[in-house]
Every structure is written in C-alpha cells, then in structure tokens.
Amino acid sequence: MLGIAGIAVFFAVGLIVSARLIALWRRSLGLPELLAGLGLLGIGPLGFCVMMAGLMLFADTTLASVCRVTGMGLQALGFVATAVFTWRVFRPGSRWARGLSTAICVSLGLTFVACALAPNRSGAMLLHHHLDVGLKIACLGWGALESLRYWRVTQRRVALGLADPLVSASFLAWGISLGAGALGFALIWMALAALAPGERLGIGVQLALSACGIAAAAGLYFAFLPPKAYARWLATRATARTVVVG
C-alpha cells in the first residue's frame, strides 16, 4: 500500500500532464508534445492500469493475459515515445542519438514480444525480463541526463539574460522526473531479482518506490504546470543573478 501511494500520485499528475500535452498537440501539431504526452500516458497511468485491471478484475481468465500483454505493449510504446522525444528534442542532428533511440525502440519491441510469449510464471525473472527492465532504465536515464545537461547550458544563458528562467528550470524538473523514474525501475528490478518466489516486497523497498513516485510527480508538476508564485520566484532570482554585460 505504501509503495502504491507515491506511484498513485505520479499516475494522477501524469494523467493530467499527458492529457494537457495531447490537447496541446491537437492545436499545435508539434511532434514533441505528442511524444511526451504518449510517453507519460503509456509508461504511467494507461499501461499500468490496464495490467492491474487484468490482475484484479479478470484473474485466472483469458482476459487477464490479454490485459497483461496490452498493458505491457502500451508501456513499451510509452518508452518508445520517450526515447524518440529525447532524441528529437535534445539532439535532433546527432547520428549517435538517432542510433541510440532506434536501438532502444527496436530492442524494446523484441523484449516486449519475448515477455508476452514467455511470462515469468514461476516468479523468477528470465533473461528477457532483465533486458526489458534494463532498457527501460536506460531510456529514462538517457532522457534525464540530456535534460540535466541542457539545464546546465541554459543556466549560463539565464545568467547572461539570454534564456527564460522558467523554461530553464523545467529542464531540471523534467530531468529529476525521468531520473526518479529510472531509479524506481532500478529499485524494483533489484528487489524482484532478490526475492524468492512468492515473497513480497519489503517495507523499505515500498517506501523507496513511493519516494520515487512522488519525486517523479513533483518533477512533472514543476516542469509543465508551474505555479505562478514559483515562476515569479524564478524570475526575481534570475534578475538578481544576471551578469551585467558591458
């Protein structure tokens, strides 16, 4: 229950932000809005809820398997959208970023098929499950690193009066959100790998997962739905720190 609390907060904020981004895409037709919206929706509320619906509502029926595979597929699509978002937004002209993004997408597709065909019925993780989680951590971690790197660049520009402090801070918040997601997946990966079949997650792991969910939700909130007082504080702080040129 503790683990679910923080993750539920993340799903609620993720649902609001993704709905807003997709609505924005319908007006602007900008690919990044669509990718970020689908990424959030697939990784968070949609993919997870479909999987949970199968477990809770249709246990031991054919529908449970359908929900599991559908949820996994939606989640895989969310990660694909996130990898493409990172490439298109932060390194659109880079060959290696295009290659990495493509490699992540193709590998996620393959591990999805493998996980769908060979689920871990015994509770023990198989090689393709390890690969699947590893790819998801890599996808989120790469996005976090790119966003935090770009935040450092914009910090310099804010100091010179060349960049918007609110936009700069959104790179920090997005980086924190993706980083918390990567950490959450890494935690659950290690915890599941260490569990004996039938054993439940410990309270410490649940609390850590909850903290990751809350950090990811807070990052999303400050990145895309910043409160006006926060925006004012950033603007005042930037003015005080601006280097006078000349």
Next chain:
Amino acid sequence: MTDSAIFEFVANELERATSLGRPAARAAVRSVLERALFDPESVSADQMQLLIERLLPSRLRGSGVKDADRVCQQLAAALATQGLAGDAPESPDEIFGRMIRR
C-alpha cells in the same frame, strides 16, 4: 561541420562595418557564441539577434571598435531583413516553452 549562413552573414557584415579584419571579426562573433554556449553551425537567427544585442557590443568595445552600439544595432537590423532561417531545428527552449502552462 561548416559554420551556418547566419554566422557567415554576421561575421562578414561586422568585417565590412568596422576596422576589424576577417579573422578578428570572425573571432569576435565566435567568442560571444562560445560565451553563451551556442554553436556557430546551428545558431538560429533569433538566438543571434539576442547575442548581437546583449553580448556583442561589449566584446567590440573590448576590441577597440568605436561606436560599437550603433554597429550592433545596424547588424541586428541587417540580420532581421535577411530572413535567414538557419540550419537549426526547433530548440529545446522553444519546445519546452510551448509545453509549459503559463
């Protein structure tokens, strides 16, 4: 990668409008780009406009250019009339700026 048409235009105009030689004019433009962590290959026209207004005047004064403010104003106006789109795709700032609720 080669320098963008925007960089070439500004460097050439600066060389024409001042007593700076070609290497000095290019070095001046390159130094303001580096200071703000922009690439000469991918800087956009809007970003270059900001740099000309905010950073270039002091850089030119440091190089002994007389009436640096007027030179920069003319440079910015000339760049605006060129309509150079540059090779830069939409920047992360523009994308996130659009996605943030204000």
